[in-house]
Amino acid sequence: MNFEEFKNTVMVSLEDICRGFYRENRGLMKIKKEDVAVRNFVSICQATLKLSNEKGFQAMSLRDLCGESGLSMGALYSYFSSKDELVLMIHEHGHKSVQKILTQFTTGVDNPAVKLQAAIRAHLYLSELMRYWFAFFFMETKNLSKKDRRIPVESELWTEKVYIDILEEGKKSGVFHVDDPVLTGSAIKALMQDWYLKRWKYTQRNIGIDQYADFVVSIIESFVLKKQSTL
Amino acid sequence: MNFEEFKNTVMVSLEDICRGFYRENRGLMKIKKEDVAVRNFVSICQATLKLSNEKGFQAMSLRDLCGESGLSMGALYSYFSSKDELVLMIHEHGHKSVQKILTQFTTGVDNPAVKLQAAIRAHLYLSELMRYWFAFFFMETKNLSKKDRRIPVESELWTEKVYIDILEEGKKSGVFHVDDPVLTGSAIKALMQDWYLKRWKYTQRNIGIDQYADFVVSIIESFVLKKQSTL
């Protein structure tokens, strides 16, 4: 699978995510017309993600958000009741969407080596489609209350566990030689993260996503499929 | 080399960094007594790094900083002329210190394999001693003006180049089999960064720094020293 194929399969759109979110929280929202609510919520999310990516969520004022989203101050408050609630909503619903999509791509594959590669590619390609979301998850954790920080924390552990499980499965069946599946899973995550947190570097160097995906797969496979190092 | 040995060798103290900084910027500072200036500047840096680590630099008010550093509002402004200047000073001088120390540990070694391991360990161990600084460099880049963002950017590229140069040297002399030194160097950096940006994870799992250093060395060596993968 390459990025182009992934993109056509997933077709994750911001609108889908927002519509899902609206339907789940219909009761709490002041706006009753679904298409109005979804359209505006898409603007708000898009604007928030863009501005947060540029200057950080804390530094983004609600007046900035008005300008970027095209809504007025008063209108914004029909969609959330405080700036803190806005950051929470994006975290909460974003992580849920990511987990849903990643689950699709790692179930129904048996061979651990194939599954590992599928998980890495799906994860990386999704981080590309949802680049601002992924960056937001990591950079804006501190804007959550101590209690709500469990959301990104659990999401981090959940994704990591996808890798750990595959690695342990492969170890049990003798396909992989991996001493520490936990550290290895966490290393895979670290490599994913570099792609979306330091995109400027990869853009500058003309390194495309498929090239990066191949690289991550090769470094991990050389580690877990190795027969014997020359040490 | 392990962490304990590194610590005893480097003895990097916040006071040394601040004293160096004071001497270089003596002209700009309002405070003329060196020991007063250094003592207070240490407090300010320590407090800023701590609070930024907890809630982010932007969210830290100067009143918070007064409380944490023990200085008053007025006194703070004898050490910097605006909050923006404070964040710039920490970035500027912090990166300079890191580069100075890392250079010490990677010069005078010839064998590329030995040098690679020395660089990885020194870098990781230093990130432990200066944990809040390293986290600050990454998380608080957005608080710099567009122009000043070149400081962390150049520092990122500089550290990476340390690895790239070692890898290319090893490739030329036939010790390493590495297809893409640039991507490999950037992967090493990504693994370093995971250690100090997600310390909660490693602390939770009781993974110590020496264990993590061994792991990073093993994954990278298995990649660049490999004879033949079993693919």
Added chain:
DNA sequence: GTCTATAGTGCGATAGAC
């Protein structure tokens, strides 16, 4: 060199017209 007191600004949030 450090303090307290305060000026001035821009923020998040709300009320009420339409």
Added chain:
DNA sequence: GTCTATCGCACTATAGAC
């Protein structure tokens, strides 16, 4: 459902006493 106008507050930064 969306707007404009505005309130009260917390912030950065400064002035002037000590």
